[in-house]
Amino acid sequence: MNILSPSILAADFWQLGRQIEQVRQSGAQYLHIDVMDGIFVPSISFGMPVITSLRKRTDIFFDVHIMIQEPERYAAQFVKCGANMVTFHLEATEHIQETIDAIRQAGARVGISIKPGTPVEEVFPWLEQVDMVLVMTVEPGFGGQKYMDSCTDKIRRVRNAITEKGLRVDVEIDGGVTAENISVPLKAGANVIVAGSAVFGGDIPTNVQALIKQMQV
16 A cells, blocks of 8 residues: 655644644645654754654654664654654664664554665565665755655665565655656555655645545556
8 A cells, every 4th residue: 555654844833733634634644753863864853742742633643753873762752652653774773673672562663764875685684573664765864855766776676575575564765755756666666655845835735635646546
């Protein structure tokens, strides 16, 4: 199943609650929440208090992407705040197993992510233990970047590896998606699409419905 996960990094924070309700009512299945620490990536976004506040007001699936150094320190706490899925970066920790176990034991789905420069094969040993692989299609840390075509083959390779192992693992991509290029990662094997500016830039219901239509082709 193809899933749209709008990224609130591109939302108007003055109107955040209203805009989240708009994406939910328009048919988006997930809400992508980027947590950035200013260390693993150069930007700082938001953290647990924001997730806790949002969880009180909506039942949409929280797809929480933690771009933080040593994610094992906080992974379980994000689940307690309301995350349904916690995705951490392979490059951010030497304790991958510990991080996977912490998220799983806290009761959430587990995702593992790689930057554009990381060989996709580095996630292959972990495929049996995760629910999703997130292939970054821009350098993490900033919204509004252009989709990196060089990442398309990485999407294809990870999807092939999942299929060869007979696993049911989602492949998510994040970065530079528009209504014009969304077919590229979908054809390569992605089934969870993060979109920020393409959703929140303009009329949100129209944007969401246009993207979902493209995902159903």
